[in-house]
Amino acid sequence: MDRLRRMEIFLKLAEAGQFTRAAKQLSVSKSTVSQAVSDLEAYLGLQLVQRDGRSVQLSDAGQIYAAECRRVLEDIQALEDQVRGESLGMSGQIRLTAPNAYGTKTLTPLFLKFMELHPNISLDISLSERHVDLVAEGIDVAFRVGEMKDSELLARKIGATRMQMCAAPSYLANHGHPKDVADLRDHNCLIYSNNPVWQFEQDGDQVRFHPKGPVQTSSGDNLREFALAGLGIGFFPEFLIGDDLKSGKLVPVLEGIAGAVLDINIVRPADRHCPTRIIEFINFIQSEVQSRWRTS
The missing domain is CATH 1.10.10.10 (Winged helix-like DNA-binding domain superfamily/Winged helix DNA-binding domain)
Structure with a gap:
C-alpha cells in the first residue's frame, strides 16, 4: 500500500x-x-x-x-x-450540507437539475440542523440560513427569507387570536431550539420575544407538523410554510407585525483550493435560487 x-x-x-x-x-x-x-x-x-x-x-x-x-x-x-480537462474539470464528488427543511423544500429539485446537466459529478448530501464544521468534516459547500458566525468561511448571499408567525385554524378557533406580541404570553408557542428568540420589526423598532410553550425541537419540519396538528403558534421561515399558507392549512398570526428577514448564504472554506466543479455548482445554485426568488 x-x-x-x-x-x-x-x-x-x-x-x-x-x-x-x-x-x-x-x-x-x-x-x-x-x-x-x-x-x-x-x-x-x-x-x-x-x-x-x-x-x-x-x-x-x-x-x-x-x-x-x-x-x-x-x-x-x-x-x-x-x-484530464474533462468538461473543464466537471467531474468528481461535491460534499455538501444544508438545513433539512431548506434542503428538502428548496434545494433538492436544484440538485437534480444540476446532476442532469453534469452526469459525471456526484453529490454527497447531508441534511441536518446541526452546525457543521466544514474544515473538520471535509465539507465542500454548506447552506446557512440566518446570521453568519464563521469568519473563516467565504460566503455568498443567494437569497433571503422572512420569518412568519402562523398557526392552524383549529388552534386559533380554540384559543383565540393574539392582538399583539404581549398576548403571545397567554398562548402555546412552538419553539425552535436552534433559534429560540422570536424577532420582529414593529413601527421601525426591533422587538424580541422569548416564547414559552409545550414543545421545543431542533427540527423545522417537526415544528411544522406540530403547528399543523393545532398544538400552538409557530415562527417559521416562509420557504417552509409557504404552501401551507396558500392552502389554508396554516394562517398568519399578527399580520401587522413583520418577522425578521434572514439571509440565505452558500459558504465554503476560505483556505482550500476550489475545483471547477464546486465553482460551477455555487454559480448554478445562486442563479437558480435567485431566479425563483424573483419570480415567486
Whole structure:
C-alpha cells in the first residue's frame, strides 16, 4: 500500500471517528484501516490517533496531519482535473450540507437539475440542523440560513427569507387570536431550539420575544407538523410554510407585525483550493435560487 492510499484511509478515519465506520465507507476491512494508520504512525514516529473503545480521537499531531493530508489530496485531485480537462474539470464528488427543511423544500429539485446537466459529478448530501464544521468534516459547500458566525468561511448571499408567525385554524378557533406580541404570553408557542428568540420589526423598532410553550425541537419540519396538528403558534421561515399558507392549512398570526428577514448564504472554506466543479455548482445554485426568488 503506497503512502497516498494510507493518507486517504487516515483522513477517512479522522472524518468518520470509528475504524468500523471508516472501513465501511471505504469498502475495506477494519484491519486494513488499522494497519494503514499503524504504518503511518511508524513512518512518522508519532501517535496520530488515541483509541478509546470503538471511537478514536486525533492527537494534536493527528489533527495537524489530517489537515495537511486533506490539502495534499485536494491538490492532487485538482491537478488531475486540470490535466484530464474533462468538461473543464466537471467531474468528481461535491460534499455538501444544508438545513433539512431548506434542503428538502428548496434545494433538492436544484440538485437534480444540476446532476442532469453534469452526469459525471456526484453529490454527497447531508441534511441536518446541526452546525457543521466544514474544515473538520471535509465539507465542500454548506447552506446557512440566518446570521453568519464563521469568519473563516467565504460566503455568498443567494437569497433571503422572512420569518412568519402562523398557526392552524383549529388552534386559533380554540384559543383565540393574539392582538399583539404581549398576548403571545397567554398562548402555546412552538419553539425552535436552534433559534429560540422570536424577532420582529414593529413601527421601525426591533422587538424580541422569548416564547414559552409545550414543545421545543431542533427540527423545522417537526415544528411544522406540530403547528399543523393545532398544538400552538409557530415562527417559521416562509420557504417552509409557504404552501401551507396558500392552502389554508396554516394562517398568519399578527399580520401587522413583520418577522425578521434572514439571509440565505452558500459558504465554503476560505483556505482550500476550489475545483471547477464546486465553482460551477455555487454559480448554478445562486442563479437558480435567485431566479425563483424573483419570480415567486
